[in-house]
Amino acid sequence: MGIHYFTEEQVKELKQNPNVKSVSIKGITYHKHFKNHFLIEHAKGKLPRQIFIEAGFDDEVLGESRINNSSNRWRKQSKRLEGLNDTRQRNLGRPKTKHLTKDEIIERQRLEIEYLKQERELLLELERLERLAIKKEKLSPGKNMKSSKD
Structure with missing residues (x-):
């Protein structure tokens, strides 16, 4: 073999x-x-x-x-979208760089900014939830002690 x-x-x-x-x-x-x-x-x-x-x-x-x-x-x-077509010729090496128009560059940058805003909002929400969980844990230390003594 x-x-x-x-x-x-x-x-x-x-x-x-x-x-x-x-x-x-x-x-x-x-x-x-x-x-x-x-x-x-x-x-x-x-x-x-x-x-x-x-x-x-x-x-x-x-x-x-x-x-x-x-x-x-x-x-x-x-079953693929490309079917039986040989895709090796198109997928070799580095992707070909495409010269973008000013409008295409602006659109890509706009989308990137929107993505970064959403990412920032998600991270802020995660921080808020983490602070809330820590605060709840500090407020109820008796429950944790009772369960550890039993």
């Missing part, structure tokens, strides 16, 4: 499959049309292994864990 790398021959074989977008010795990227086909066939009751074999893949080359992991990943992705 470890990482299963492909041999150069297996990479060449996988590149010939029309369902493969790209392949390296470490992994495969499948075309979106194959992922959609997979989900449709899986919904009809076919097993993941069977779908891959019918699509021209050698299940011995891919391995059971790679097939099952792809199946689980695609089913989860299909």
Whole structure:
């Protein structure tokens, strides 16, 4: 149970499959049309292994864990807002900085000020409640002593 790398021959074989977008010795990227086909066939009751074999893949080359992991990943992705779209290209590295207009800058600052005001009000309320709890505790030390003597 470890990482299963492909041999150069297996990479060449996988590149010939029309369902493969790209392949390296470490992994495969499948075309979106194959992922959609997979989900449709899986919904009809076919097993993941069977779908891959019918699509021209050698299940011995891919391995059971790679097939099952792809199946689980695609089913989860299909429920996302982005669907099966590959989001890796958009999520690499630092976020791109956007040049904001003066109105956008003002709006962001206005929202930040509003947020900070609300945060300040919450902290003041917490301090007030803490002072109130301490005051109540000081006013009723007899109850605490009686319960500790019993």
